[in-house]
Amino acid sequence: MPSKRKFEVSMASESATALDHVSLRSVKGKCVKIVREQYLRTDIPCRSLLCTRCNTDLSVALPGSSPMLATLSSAPPSTDSLGPHYAVPDLSALTQAMDCFESSKLFYDVIILQSVLEQLRSVSTPLYRRLKSVIAANNKRFVVFHNLFHKPSFVAKQPAETFDHYGSRCVLSAASWYAKHIPDVNIVVVSAGLIETNDSSVTVLPLSEYIPQFSGTASLLDSMLRSEPAIKKNPNNTVYFSEHFPTSKILGGVKSGQLIQGKLHISHYNSNEGHIYSSDRDDTILIIGKDNLNRAFNDDIVAVELLPQSEWKTELVTLDTVKDVDEDDSNDFLRTDSNISKKPTGKVVGIVRRNWRQYVGHIDIRSTPDILNPTFHGITNVLVTPMDRKIPKIRIRTRQAGSLVGHRILVMPDTWDTDSRYPDGHFIRDLGPMEDQDAETEAILLENDVQYQPFSQAVLDCLPKEGHEWRVPESKSDPLWNKREDLRNLQICSIDPPGCQDIDDALHARMLPNGNYECGVHIADVTHFVKPRTPMDNEAAARGTTVYLVDKRIDMLPMLLGTDLCSLKPRVERFAFSVIWELTPDAEIVSTRFTKSVIKSVNAFSYDEAQKRIDETSNSDELTKSMRMLLKLSKQLKQRRIDAGALNLASPEVSVRLENEQNDPTGVEVKELKETNSLVEEFMLLANISVAKRIYEAFPQTAMLRRHQPPPESRFEEFSKELKKLKGLKLSTKSSKAIADSLDKCIDPKDPYFNTLARIMATRCMMSAQYFASGQFDYAEFRHYGLASEIYTHFTSPIRRYADIIAHRELAAAIGYEPADSRMHKLQEEHLLSFMLVRALRVTQLSRKRG
Amino acid sequence: MSRIEIFNSEGFRHDGRRFDELRNFTCTIGDHPNLDGSSSVKLGATKVSCMVVGPYNGPPRLNFSIDVTPFSTFERQARKNEKRLQELQSLLVTSFTSACATAELPGTIDVRIQVLAQDGGLVSACTNAATLALIDAGIPMKDYICACSAGIYDTTPFLDLSNAEETDLSFLTIGALGNDSDVLMLLLENKIPADHLPVVMDMALSGTQLVRQVMDDTVRYYTQQRLAKRKLTGL
Structure with a gap:
């Protein structure tokens, strides 16, 4: 097995000396001895272009890592008083002025010390991530200098030294080394705290004096202002809130059960009221009023102390009791209605983790x-x-x-x-300005945490070099044709909303000699272009999905792929991932197979066009015939699904009418659903289900699936009560079938929209579907309630959903097209990914709602 | 995010090593003059000492026993992982039985390994210590058995994992017989993707050659010292 390739291995002690850290720590109440070895090296490059001594090729032999090229410019930024200099920020500067480090106006040629980076990581993960992305972008010449691994500038921590003091000693030691190493440039330590040095070669400057030396930084100074003592509007030192408990008391209290820890959810209707969910009590605890919320924000992880039972209250749910509450009188809710069971109330006594964002x-x-x-x-x-x-x-x-x-x-x-x-x-x-379309759009995107920046160069570099000229290779001996089936002769067409550019799916059907039908669903082969662990893959995973706004679309994949190379455009050869069934005339599946393929779509229809073509009886060409076959089969499939209890909950799709590109929307229209919509939908569902079964078979632990839990009865209580009161209708919630049937009966002859409204309300009562890895649950729990399917996944929209990309890779591995990516073996990573996708999808829904 | 950064973007591991660097490896032999053979091995912060008694009257075979001291890990604990140790013992017995000409041994040999401190690389430290102690006891062997571990982080192979890395990464330990690196022992307890396996094995094998060099130097050094002593005392 080994290929007898020799690595030039060496012992670390040849270029470094070892240092043992032994420290005692208390973990879960036990004394734990931590032994950590650290190697202090002499071969760490300074990464300045002015330096001729440092060897920067250290990591050339290292696979997959960027070499530590000299980055710091030989003509760094210069000011009148400081001269040309490299800036070395300390921890306080980074925590207080991250916005300045991200700004394009100042802070070029910056040395980020490893000690500072590690401290920042332990202090604030979001800030750490932001700094890392500035470093990775590489346009502001930030370099990381590993001073903790560097023998000349390393300083050991003294026994009783504080975190901050040790941090500043590290910074000064590294700065002095740099000053001696590169005498041509000044080294300026930028700090927002107090640092003193007796080394004359290093300048220490407070941030507030450093920033104004650069022009155009007035607005940046605003972001610094908080470091100055804020002038309180409160001269007589009134205390509005009670102190939070110290961390040790919170941890102890949570452990002993006296305090309850949970994520705070503020009410949609009243910002002075919130609740947390306690899994121990299996109940929610209300937190009412500003005093009890005690400075907690929505989404913070808080520790809550229960109030005495006499102060328990009922939840404020009905809209008519909501008043526009003035900030000052927050506690005056009268909840004396004793008929409704009282809920425990609590008071926030500490904040375990702030989830502050911008x-x-x-x-x-x-x-x-x-x-x-x-x-x-x-x-x-x-x-x-x-x-x-x-x-x-x-x-x-x-x-x-x-x-x-x-x-x-x-x-x-x-x-x-x-x-x-x-x-x-x-x-x-x-x-x-407010109500300006661009500002409001950006605001919506920011508020929903949608990444809307254009794709970075690293991502664009992953695109095929041919650009729009990329073609399926003509010669079948080309390696790209390997294990690909040639389906170019099939009568394949796509049916999408009008004006659709990112065509994910196409269909075909034909009669087999034995009287059965062969039907195929062909999905854009995105994973051919998006290989795992490339920058493009990471970016797509982070975006999770394409976000559609009224006037624009924020793509998950770069335009070139989404609307051209992957898109199954008509009359062009494209790579596809095909699912092909043999179906009996009763739409029973005889066999299923999956293959990577090359297709050439005959035509791209809109739903209307497809419908017209089918309805026009004079049409008898092959394509129309196959579309009729598909329609017939889809109706049978749909009937079977409905009989099994699938819900028709789809909230009506609306489209916003725009006069032209720039104009404001002029109206909203409900999209009309044609039979052809359901044709495409049924075959997509069938493809998803078939793929789900196949990848579950191949990867019992890690298959990427999607499930939908049945809603608990309690969710429907309110809705069915209202239905009964208002219309005298009864909603049965025994099973999905029962719900579907009783929803069909929810008709008000006077109000044709009433049925749709009831369906929307019912949808609101449902649980939301979730992605999961098959190892997380038992097979019985895989069920997709809304679709009444035992197993389900997302496979059919890889251009706009990342989950589908994972399913594609898994299916490709399952059919032996390519080896499974090592990432798929890491169950945990997948869990993480699923959570991320859920978040991303929720974001999409939210922005659609608001957009 | 995990507590430590296993491999940072500039190519350093959490302890300042490069991907292809072995930790400090030092060894001594003949620490216990009263025993037939003894050795001690330090691999980074992992410390192992080994004692050999024999051959004594009995069937020709090798016995291994491994004793993990309670203070060797970061948490003081009573014996655990008894099964894992048994597995390790039987692994060593099979490997060494094939490397020593066991059938021709005049009697039974007991090899006792004491683990004094653990920071990853336990199997390789134990194997190397046993090799040295057996050589010290004058047991005929075909060649050194030198062991070294290697793991994989994403697509980068890592040589000689520390404890923190072992908990996070998939890794294997290879024991090679001598210079031409015949694989005598291979222990892989978690999963490594098949297409990455050769690279990881190459990495570990390259490591064993470095280990062999150090062990060979040590053995020669101590042997020369002994010879010098003999000449002095005129034996």
């Missing part, structure tokens, strides 16, 4: 009327009302308040002290 909002003019005065240019405190109603107002300090009024702005909360009514935050970016 919030989009606008300045509340009422908070500071004087900013409208055009002569006013000072620094002022303003309140920002976030777009998300669950988030409290955030106070920021800004110099440009006047020009920001009426704009959508991006802000980030930083702290919330007990003596402040509002959280303190800082300004990040101006998105543009």
